[in-house]
Amino acid sequence: MTTERIRVVIAKPGLDGHDRGAKVVARALRDAGMEVVYTGLHQTPEQIVDTVVQEDADAVGLSVLSGAHLTLFARLAELLRERGVDDVVVFGGGIIPEADLPELERLGVARVFTPGASTEEIVGWVRAHVGAPAGA
Numbered sequence: 001m002t003t004e005r006i007r008v009v010i011a012k013p014g015l016d017g018h019d020r021g022a023k024v025v026a027r028a029l030r031d032a033g034m035e036v037v038y039t040g041l042h043q044t045p046e047q048i049v050d051t052v053v054q055e056d057a058d059a060v061g062l063s064v065l066s067g068a069h070l071t072l073f074a075r076l077a078e079l080l081r082e083r084g085v086d087d088v089v090v091f092g093g094g095i096i097p098e099a100d101l102p103e104l105e106r107l108g109v110a111r112v113f114t115p116g117a118s119t120e121e122i123v124g125w126v127r128a129h130v131g132a133p134a135g136a
Helices: 020-031 045-054 069-082 098-107 119-130
Strands: 007-011 035-038 059-064 089-094 109-113
Touching: 007 020, 007 045, 020 035, 020 059, 020 089, 020 119, 045 059, 045 069, 059 069, 069 089, 069 098, 089 119, 098 109, 109 119
Parallel strands: 007 035, 007 059, 059 089, 089 109
Antiparallel strands: none
16 A cells, blocks of 8 residues: 555636645645645646646636636646646635536536535545545
8 A cells, every 4th residue: 555645636726815825725635634835816727737747736726706617627628638747636615606617618617616615525525536545
């Protein structure tokens, strides 16, 4: 059995300055035994993908409250494809209309957590869908 932990990047893309939710999720994942890198506020999709690659992340979660979720997730997906990163699970959260969920799914977003999602739900989902690192 491997001792590697699931590695997750939590990012706040764009101009939205509200990061409490992202910090709560990052802490919950960390407390659940995952290795978490929080990128901080105002990150570009390029910066986020650079962090995903540098940290050899298993998953990346974006917190978007600004309404720019379709643009930001589309750009992230495009950059991941360009870099040949096809083994990272993408998920997100924030104020995202239900009507936009099919488009986000088409872009490759595996799950979107909207207001009211519990940290237990998020941790459980990451464990179940990111799974154990290779070799486990």
